[in-house]
Amino acid sequence: MSKRDFHPLVKQLLDGDITIADLPAELRSEGEEALRLLAAVDRRPLQLPEVTARVMATIGDPSRRKFWRRVIEPREIRIRVRPWLLAPALAAAAALVLWLGRSGSPAPSSDLSGLVTVRFVLSAPDAHDVGLAGTFNQWDASATPLVRTGAGLWTATITLPAGEHQYAFVVDGERWVPDPAAPAVDDGFGRRNSVLTL
């Protein structure tokens, strides 16, 4: 615990589990600092009266529906398994291993109905938690946690549809790490996303 951290009892005060009167005298001043922090919380409601009309106009727009039908309707895609995906890239800090749904040698192609199971591996011995965020989970860093498997390795195995997916590892909820074992693209905001093409 650094000297800048709140004392555990003060954290209980912030959580509402105890009152400031329960704190020993030497922690009263720290407790008052904590309560000032909570007093600055902005709980005022926010009203968005325009949103209803905008939402209803958007969902009622026939041209938009046509666009989404084009995007959503399944299309047949022939894919080819790239050899580099199968090469063990474990020498890198992070590695991606592709497991085909069928055992044995890799199928040369598959259609859209053939999902592919992918194992993501990250070497991060000092991490407390690691997540996988990408286009397949709306970049939600908490949606696909990796599990520590020993020797500092973190893994997650998920099934993805054929197509291109962008992703990054999220270490301790704040550090976004692209996969050095995979190609990357600029995300348009100055960072790099890894790309997986299945």
Place this chain on the structure above:
Amino acid sequence: MRSETEASPDGEIVRAVLAGDRERYAVLVERYRDRYARYAARMLGSADAAEDAVQDAFVRAYDQLAQCRDPDKFVGWFFLILRNRCFAERRRNRTSAPIEAANAVAAADRADGGAEQSEQRRALQHALLELTPDQREVFVLKHVEGLSYGEIAERLSTSVPSLKMRMHRAYDRLREQLREQT
């Protein structure tokens, strides 16, 4: 008729919309629009960004309404869509200056609050934007929305101990940020 519609349970409205009565979706938007606007504003640091996020989330929820497994729990499902939208937005804009966003939230303060209170709110909102999204979210749900740890755990499908750990890290980081600002 209008009051009857407004009193209808979420599940009944969802089923009606799925059956083709699109206009009734407006009842759900009216019902939850403002309730979740505040969550989005505190997560994103700006009322304008919150408005865009809430609007997009309702449109996305409409597009995916057939995937709402339990129409009676529409609001919990909608919350997760909005949450993902807020997380993605912060990721896209993580290089933008959080001070500007915090100032934007505090700008409305000056009319209805004292200068000191306005400054404290601005400082805290600025500090909140320096947290990780996970830390900020648990703080907002508990201390802005007033949910208990148990309620948050249920909403986010996680455990109370892990939420507490996240929150306690958030407290320390907020303290550090607020001290650096003064």
